[in-house]
Amino acid sequence: MTEETKSPKEIEEVEEVTLSNLFEINLDRFLDEITALNDTLPMQLMILDFKHDKFLKDLEKFSTKTEEVDEDGKEFFRYKVRPEASGKFPLLHKQINRTEIAKKIIPRNFIVSIISQFDAYIGELIRVLYVVNPNIIKSSDKQINADELFNFETIDELKEHIIDKEVDTILREEHLEQLKMLEKRITSVTGKDFTLTANLPILGDFVELTQRRNLFVHTNGTISRQYVETSKKWKFKVEKEIKVNDELDAPIEYCNKAFEILFEMSVKLTHVLWRKFLPTDRLESDEHLNMVIFELLNDNNYNLAITIANFSTDVIKKFSSEQLRKFVVINKAIAYKFLGKQKECDNVIKNEDWTIGNEFKLAKLVLEDNFDEARKLMLKIGDSDDLIDKKAYKNWPLFTEFRKNKIFQDTYLEIFQEEFTLEEIQDKKKEIKKDSKKSQTAELETEDVEIEDVETECIEAEEVKTENINS
Numbered sequence: 172m173t174e175e176t177k178s179p180k181e182i183e184e185v186e187e188v189t190l191s192n193l194f195e196i197n198l199d200r201f202l203d204e205i206t207a208l209n210d211t212l213p214m215q216l217m218i219l220d221f222k223h224d225k226f227l228k229d230l231e232k233f234s235t236k237t238e239e240v241d242e243d244g245k246e247f248f249r250y251k252v253r254p255e256a257s258g259k260f261p262l263l264h265k266q267i268n269r270t271e272i273a274k275k276i277i278p279r280n281f282i283v284s285i286i287s288q289f290d291a292y293i294g295e296l297i298r299v300l301y302v303v304n305p306n307i308i309k310s311s312d313k314q315i316n317a318d319e320l321f322n323f324e325t326i327d328e329l330k331e332h333i334i335d336k337e338v339d340t341i342l343r344e345e346h347l348e349q350l351k352m353l354e355k356r357i358t359s360v361t362g363k364d365f366t367l368t369a370n371l372p373i374l375g376d377f378v379e380l381t382q383r384r385n386l387f388v389h390t391n392g393t394i395s396r397q398y399v400e401t402s403k404k405w406k407f408k409v410e411k412e413i414k415v416n417d418e419l420d421a422p423i424e425y426c427n428k429a430f431e432i433l434f435e436m437s438v439k440l441t442h443v444l445w446r447k448f449l450p451t452d453r454l455e456s457d458e459h460l461n462m463v464i465f466e467l468l469n470d471n472n473y474n475l476a477i478t479i480a481n482f483s484t485d486v487i488k489k490f491s492s493e494q495l496r497k498f499v500v501i502n503k504a505i506a507y508k509f510l511g512k513q514k515e516c517d518n519v520i521k522n523e524d525w526t527i528g529n530e531f532k533l534a535k536l537v538l539e540d541n542f543d544e545a546r547k548l549m550l551k552i553g554d555s556d557d558l559i560d561k562k563a564y565k566n567w568p569l570f571t572e573f574r575k576n577k578i579f580q581d582t583y584l585e586i587f588q589e590e591f592t593l594e595e596i597q598d599k600k601k602e603i604k605k606d607s608k609k610s611q612t613a614e615l616e617t618e619d620v621e622i623e624d625v626e627t628e629c630i631e632a633e634e635v636k637t638e639n640i641n642s
Contacts, residue, residue, distance in 0.1 A: 191445065191455040193299040198441040201292035202434060202463070205285045206470070209430040212281050216274060216423065223270040230263055278421035279387045282429055286384040289433050290342060293349060296441065297338050300353075303448045306360045308333060346381040347374075350440075357447070365447070367440060376432050379407040383419055392418045431475050438463060438479055439486075446487065454491040461495060464502045468568040473506040480506065494528065501534045505568055508538055530558045537573050545573065546582045554586050565593060 188196075233256030237249050252260045301308050308330075341349050350367045357365040368374055382398050394417045402413060410422065421429075438460070445456045460483050467476035480503035490496040500523055507516040516538060525535045529552050536545040552559050564570055564583060573579045574591065583591040 189452070189455075190303050191449055191452040193302060194296075194441055194445040194449075195455070195459050197292060197295045197299055198437060198459075201288060201437055204288045205430055205433055208281060208284055208288075209427070212278070212426060213423065215277055219270050219274050219277070223267065223274070226263055226267045226270065230260075230267070233259060275420060278423065278426050279392065281426050282380070282384050282421050283387055285429060285433055286346075286381060289346075289437065292437055294338050294342055296444070297341060297353070298334060300357075300444065300448065301334050301337075304360065305330075307356050308337060347378055367443065371439070373432055373435050375405045375407065376428070377436055378405050379409070380429050380432055383421075386419055387421070392420060394419060431472075431478075434475060435478055435482075439482055442482075442487065453489070454495075457491045457495045460487075461498050461502065464499060464506075465568070468502060468505055468509070469566075471509070473510045476506040477503055477510075497523065497528070497531055501531065501538075501569065504534075504538055509568070509571070529556070533559060534569055537569055542573060542576055542578045546578050549579075549582045549586060561587060564591070 230250050230252075234250040234252045237251070238246065239249050240246050341352050344352060347368070354365055354367055378401065382401055386392050386395065386398060394413055394415055396415050399413060399415055401407075402409070407413075409419075410425065413419070442456060442460055446453065449456070460479070464476050464479050464483070467473070467479065480499050483499045484496070484503070490499075500519060504516045504519040507513075507519060520535055520538060525531045529548060533545060533548050533552065536542075536548060549559075554560075564574070570579070580591050
């Protein structure tokens, strides 16, 4: 088992891992999991679209295609199969139907999957809290009888058993109630009112998402009376008017929003609790939160980067250092700039004092596209700065556009005595032995062509997506 997959129980036994690491590891793992699912969903759907279009093209080869309109004014295509090809039609008809079913089910399964990962994240977060502050478990009303006590050889085993039961009890509740139970536990231990749900704008969307997940799991998407009643209470923002027995799906836009909801919820939950129970570890939590924003910039997820940055500056407010706060502010400005919102970017910049720290002076010049002055400051900073070094020039999204400019490239060469370049290293794949059977070779070659076409379409789609984000 790698360190990335260890549970807090196992991590606690590793001496060099700190309590702050428990919060960090659990959150990072969850964010990696849902980001991986979110990144691969469009590819799955694109492959299905490709296969569906291919089946329709095959159908057109032995049928007559006409465009018609039904009684409701909806346009559709009718394919009339020629009699001599009737033997080919049944299988092709099933293949077309199955791809349509898969295109409907896969996005639903995506919603179910990311909520399942969220459940696992919440379970581990509760364990982390019990490790960091064992008094929380004492606030539970769980009881254990005398007979059960004799099943455990040590106090630690008994403690783990109680924690397991407590986690299981909380996870059996509705997702909103899980947060309410945590609030009560923490309030009881600290003696002060504590909330995880107040002043949380995303909470209504979170409740809707978890309710829709329940529909997908229990009713195959058919709207229940409970969903309608909960919708009235929370004023759900749904894509259409809803009523009992209607069916809900998961359009790709909804899936993207669901990813953002869980990303935001998990970051906020973790960092509120992290700072609550480990207030002296503010440096570690601040560095981690800034790194989350940094990674969102690298993923071109600028709106979410702004949301997390605003949470950092407007809700958390207290920072371990002014330098870290300014890095968060700069990264927020970068996100606005890459969204094409130069006015908002300029407002962020003008509300700060950038006279301290060459890294911030340089950032301001780059965001203002003042490349001539930026060059002068780069030369002044030189090749031995602790913050603005080769790695920063290559990895910090601040320099994304500047790196394309000859001014940057020439200055980088002058400073480091080497040309600027980014590179990726991959192991060389071994040659695959050719199959002697001609029929299998031909089949593989055909399949390769199809896969290449799909991969090309996926790449082009990603490029269009990136262009839309940057426009």
